[in-house]
Amino acid sequence: MIETTGLALGLRGLTKRYGAVTALEPTDLDIGAGEFLTLLGPSGSGKTTLLNLIAGYTDPSGGTIRIGDRDVTRTPARHRNIGMVFQSYALFPHMTVAQNLAYGLEARRVPKPEIARRVEAALALVQLEGYGTRGVQQMSGGQQQRVAVARALVIEPDVLLMDEPLGALDRQLRRQVQVELRRLHLKHGRTTIYVTHDQEEALVLSDRIAVMGKGRIQQLGTAAELYARPANSFIAGFIGESNLPEAKVTEVTGGMASAEVPALGLTVRAPVMPGVAPGAPARLMLRPEHLRILPDAGEGIEARIAEVIYLGELTQFGLETAGGAFLVARGMEGRGLRQGDIVRLGWSPEEVLLVPDTGP
Amino acid sequence: MNGRRIEVLALLAPALILTLVVFVLPLVRFLSLAFTAPEGTFATFVALAESPVYRRVMLNSFVVAAVVTAITAALAWPLAYLLARVRGLWFTLMIYGVLFPLWISILVRTYSWMLLLERHGPVNRAIQAMGISDTPLPLLFNHTGVLVGMVHVLLPYMVLPLYGAMRAIDPRLMQASDGLGAGLWQSFRRIWLPLTLPGLAGGATFVFLLSLGFYITPALLGGRTSIMLPTLIVAFITEHFNWPMAAAASIALLAAVAVLMLAATRFLKLDRGMFAR
The missing domain is CATH 2.40.50.140 (Nucleic acid-binding proteins)
Known part of the structure; x- marks a missing residue:
């Protein structure tokens, strides 16, 4: 586990309701600086709702979100300083790789020479040196995934959010990229929240895993804790395999x-x-x-x-x-x-x- | 391989032969008339080039087509934006609103505009009632009439390609832009707008080329003051019985359209990045 030096993100009673349907029950969660936390759960478990609330793409029905010592509950997404990697990558198709990376820095009015320097550094970080002038649609799926990660990291976000970023890759590539993401996290050391429905991904990548189901965090702990002492039969069957006779x-x-x-x-x-x-x-x-x-x-x-x-x-x-x-x-x-x-x-x-x- | 080729040819033959006999041959015959004037092979083109009337009509046609294109673009853009966003009943109502005029004869629509825009028609009465003008405004048989009628007829040809381009934009791109720190205006200018440009280019090409060849609406609503090229071509035939001049003017229009089409495809290719999806 990575040394944590303080609280990066704190949720208190965070809730989301759509009419009579509760997508997220009141949720408390503290994430340490530099930690890699995975929200693991099947579809409809509330994990994507929670991610969108943190990113600022959805307004909460109740509760608060803190990033460091800022209360960002009512802050629009563009002022939260959060890096987001989408499942579909959402790279800007009419721009080159370098233009995609520079976009967030230009929005922050970073001086041009510094933009060039930071874009180069980010490309080096994801091992895409020399690809800056390529159109994003000329890149393979795995390369696009790395561009998406670099674009999120180059703005030096307080929190990095990843929404099933390996979902679009084939199985072979997924294994390889998992290991790369883990190494990358050790290098950049940024607080990361990762959403997946794949328990193997969660086990490989995470410092801690929050297992989600039915709109709430069912259990929060390290992979070993969840495996050895699952809080209920849902988690026992979801983390690893198990015989579960009544x-x-x-x-x-x-x-x-x-x-x-x-x-x-x-x-x-x-x-x-x-x-x-x-x-x-x-x-x-x-x-x-x-x-x-x-x-x-x-x-x-x-x-x-x-x-x-x-x-x-x-x-x-x-x-x-x-x-x-x-x-x-x-x-x-x-x-x-x-x-x-x-x-x-x-x-x-x-x-x-x-x-x-x-x-x- | 050979069997396939025969099969393809057999399937194409009926349409090809029909097109050739009833369309291509008469067209070639008509256009070749341009070179049969008694004064010499190219006399018709010389006459066109030297005629100030023809030059004015040519210029008028291009100006009208350009203005119509600009107005339809300005009107269609917000409409397409709404179309791409609404769902359910509102979408059905709006898309039928856009398509409905296409199902009514162009003649009916044009005569309807004549009734609306005439000296003592409802539009002029409303203008006077609101005190905008004391005397009826000349809305018919001039540029105004032509522009109103043509914009109305051609609007769907601009709305549909724009709508298509906007629907194809992944909403996550706007979220990504937002999350990267860009404000609304910047997201619009740098992401949304460039991604709708292919639709705009397609719609503009459609509308501009259709405008250049428009006959009924300008002929009925333009009167004698706003004459477009097709009106002139018809006048050569029906009033002056001068088939060679009509053919020469047609060739000139065809050439202009061909040049514009080439320029358009070249422009589209230059920005291929915007079209690939």
Whole structure:
């Protein structure tokens, strides 16, 4: 994680309603200077609404936005000093690459020689030296993406916003650009808010991830925190993969609970997340890599191997339990096993977790 | 390959033959009359060049066409802007408002303007009632009449290309401009306006060329004071039975249009960046 030297952005009770529909529930969020924060969520989760509110393209229904020590809630976008990278890049098609980059500096009345110098520096930063005189439409998709990033950075923004900037690239290129963006952030060190629906992107890039769903931040934390201790079943399924059989909690004592898991046909004792209580709907988080195929008979639960998928260094098993559940296990063991074999499954009690059920 | 070529030719043949027989051949025959004057092969062109009347009509035609183009551009620009922004019922109403005049005979529209603009017509009565002028203004059989009628008829040809260009502009470009710190005027001048120029160039070319060849509206509304080239060509035929002069004037008009078209395409190519999307 990058050293933060203070607060770059603070949201308090920020809300957006369209008539009777609430696009963003009252939201609080603090982002440290230099931090790379990702808003991760499916479409309709409120992440783009939140980004547009911060950028100033949408007026909030309530709450405040602070950038550093300025209250910018009522400040028009052009005075917020925010750099925005659009999903479609929104490069000016009738201008060259250098003219696109110079645009924001000219709007700030920066002297000409300095504009030339800063445009050159920004092009060097994204490794596009010598491309200044090209028309933006002569550039490839990946190059246009870099121009868009350079155009947002050249104005030295207080906050850099990126709205699914890799959405238009093919899969191969996306991997490469993710790593580039991460390196770039280490170089420029600007506070960045990144919107995506791709959890892999979020894990690769972010210092912290805010998982969004149903118009609110469901959980905020580092990738490792979200993975190990997801606040609910939605996040457990969204960050990484997980088996999530339903569980009936019977009692909770000191951070541990006992719960019946019908799909597994047994009662488990496992750590709990806040919100898990007797009678409240819950699910058991059982990560594929924590589900082990046991060598000895007599232990664990019985399951039939329904499918075997060879993944190179790992093997993935699809398993049917007697209770009718389908579980996924992944590991380096079990090389000799075949479809139809009956095996026994086990896990360490500290690796599983009971989480509140948020529904499908 | 050869089979395909025959197929293409067979598909094109009916239209090609029809065009050739009923359009190209008569046109060539008519235009060739320009070189058949008894005084010599190029006598007609010499006569045109030496005639002050013809020169005045030629100049008048270009001035009227240019003014019509400028007025339609000024009127169409805000209209196209609104069209590109509104949705639903308002859009339907507005687009039909633009297209509706195209469905009414040009003759009907022109005679309607004669009724409106005449000495004691509703327009003059309104002007007098509002106290703008004590006596009826001469609105008909002069430049004013021609301009009003032509602008009305040609407006859709300017609105539609402009609307097309404006619809094609990604609204995110304006957001990007805003976010980069540009004010409204700067965003308009540096992003919106340049991106609408292809539509403006297209519409202006349309309107200008159509204006040059306009016959009915100038003939009816222009009277004897605002004569355009087509009116003169018709006069050569119907009043003077001078087919060679009519053909020569037609060739001159055709040449002027061709030169302008070439210049226009050259201008469009120079700024290709604005057209690629």
